[in-house]
Amino acid sequence: MTFMTPRDDREQTQAGGAPNFDLASLYAERESERFALHAQHLNEMWVRVLKTIGYDVGFVRGAGQYLYDRKGARYLDLLSGWGVFAIGRNHPALREALMSVLGAELPNLVQLDVSVPAALLAERLLSFAPYMEKVFFANSGAEAVEAAIKFARAATGRAGILHCAHSFHGLTYGALSLNGDEIFKKGFGPLLPDTREIPFDDLAALEEALRHRDVAAFFVEPIQGKGVNMPAQDYLAQAAALCRKYGTLFVADEIQTGLGRTGKFFAVEHYGVEPDLLLVAKALSGGHVPVGAVLTRKWIFDKMFDRMDRAVVHGSTFGKNDLAMAAGLATLEVMASEKLVENSAARGERLLACFRAMAERYELVADVRGKGLMIGIEFGEPRSLKLKAAWNLLETVNSGLFCQLISIPLFEQHKVLTQVAGHGNHTIKLLPPLTIDDFDCDWIERSFDKVIAEAHHAPGAVWSLGKTLAGHALKAKLG
Incomplete structure (x- = not known):
């Protein structure tokens, strides 16, 4: 009797003429139906x-x-998928990285093992924030926010979570509870308890909220995405100092502002701040494979995973998948080699x-x-x-x-x-x-000037x- 190895079995199946799935051809064939299909099914x-x-x-x-x-x-x-395509759409280096993963037949998501690509991406991310020591990977920015809420409560033993008016941290339930726009929350209550909103860029309001010492974390976007609202130059540093004074963790949501978007790798660098938790997503994906990450200090991480029987107390099934990790590594490499920051x-x-x-x-x-x-x-x-x-x-x-x-x-x-x-x-x-280059800047400036002039x-x-x-x-x- 001849035994066939899994590789032999696969190769025979492929050689036997199994139909190839061609999305490009299917896309071209059905593209004209896109709106009808979405209206019917989405x-x-x-x-x-x-x-x-x-x-x-x-x-x-x-x-x-x-x-x-x-x-x-x-x-x-000028939308770039809400900031996802920081390195541009379909960058060849990213595409090659993803194809190399598929071709390598890596032991992806074994779960009862550890991931080499995840360790490499964590190491690379932490090099941009040397005051951080640990990384938790998730599938999106909203998932990173959800994880950070759990890290904060586990680390401090407190329940309270603060966020700012006009903030946006995602649309899953925990993240939605930290949303500063009522249109997103209307009809979905009750939301997460023990969450409170304070004005953005208001140190007095922050200290008043913190002084009861029941707040686990203060979540803040260094620059608010909804409106591009800017803080005073000393606001974030003073806010971080107040959080330390009252035993509250300072969480910088850099899901949109991070990875070079503001002209620094992280926006907090403009303000001389070293947060306790730092959240990234969007651009880290390269636009192809969703990924989110929480960067944090070791003592906070260790409060969540404090015993062997709690080693899996929080996780994300696809969070460390090889394609996402490769996308992150390739994105960071492109940003460095092309000096995109x-x-x-x-x-x-x-x-x-x-x-x-x-x-x-x-x-x-x-x-x-x-x-x-x-x-x-x-x-x-x-x-x-x-x-x-x-x-x-x-x-x-x-x-x-x-x-x-x-x-x-x-x-x-x-x-x-x-x-x-x-x-x-x-x-x-x-x-x-x-x-974008000078040609694109000319295009932007000329177009806006023309349209704004006509609006007058x-x-x-x-x-x-x-x-x-x-x-x-x-x-x-x-x-």
């Missing part, structure tokens, strides 16, 4: 939104900082200077803020009577609607993809890939669009 309301605002062009390819629609038109992506700082400085000059010229531009390639352009009520009347009409129907009068023409006329920085927000946020002519095409959007918004409210 989120129909999102399909309606895209059609209403004219974003139904059908993207078919992504490369670097660019997207291409079914007609071959090229778009500059430095590029973020340089291009960001140029764009911020340009937008601040626009704020001097255009009365609708109320503020420009940000660091690196995390930039917010806030629009506000104009002074001139014609513009003020048009502005107030939109605001009466739906607060924040004016930003669509900027983002939609940017998309339709200038092939620039961007979006509002939050619900009811008057700020357009830029989160481009960190790979009332009545005009932009404000006609506003009336149309206001009509849609009113129908949505009524029905």
Whole structure:
């Protein structure tokens, strides 16, 4: 009798003509049905939104900082999947890293073993935060937040969790409980108990909340994603000092701001802060395989995993999978070899200077803020009577609607993809890939200048669009 090894069995099966799955061909075949399929099987309301605002062009390819629609038109992506594509879309080094993992037949997720790729990625991440000693891997930013809540409560023996108004830490239940925007929480209560909200950038409010010594952790984004809200230069350092004074852990949520987004590897570096827990995700994935991570101090980690019988008291089935770890390692290598953190700082400085000059010229531009390639352009009520009347009409129907009068023409006329920085927000946020160059900066500056200039002519095409959007918004409210 001849015994066949697993490899022989697999090779025979493949040689026997098992059909190959070709997603590219299937994509091309069904691409024209994308909206019908989503409306039928997925989120129909999102399909309606895209059609209403004219974003139904059908993207078919992504490369670097660019997207291409079914007609071959090229778009500059200033959204980058909410900051996921820091190294650009479909980077060849990332693709090769993932293919190498699949080709190597590694013993992935044995579970009753330890992962070499996970250890290597942890080692690499900790080199950027030498005050940290341990890493916990998860599948997303929200999962990293959930893990950090558990670490904080286990380490301190306290229940209280603080977060800031206008914060965003994710949409799973623990993370949602730390959300500073009611639209995300409405209808989903009751949420996690012992969570409290305080104003952002308010040290007095923080100390008042901490002084009872019942708070396990203070979760804060160094720069808030919803609105690109900036702290005072000494706020984070003073907040960390207050947390130490009252025995509370300082948790920096760098899920969006981390990995070079703000012109430093971590945004806390701008403020001279060394947090107790530091959360990363988004860009670490390279855009292909979701991954999240909690970086923390050893004493905190050891409070969670304090005995052999508690070695698996918290975990994530796919958290240390080889593809995710390889994506993280490849992403960090690309960022170093292409000097993307430095590029973020340089291009960001140029764009911020340009937008601040626009704020001097255009009365609708109320503020420009940000660091690196995390930039917010806030629009506000104009002074001139014609513009003020048009502005107030939109605001009466739906607060924040004016930003669509900027983002939609940017998309339709200038092939620039961007979006509002939050619900009811008057700020357009830029989160481009960190790979953008001077050509792209020219494109951004020229497009924004043209659209903002046109918005200062009332009545005009932009404000006609506003009336149309206001009509849609009113129908949505009524029905």
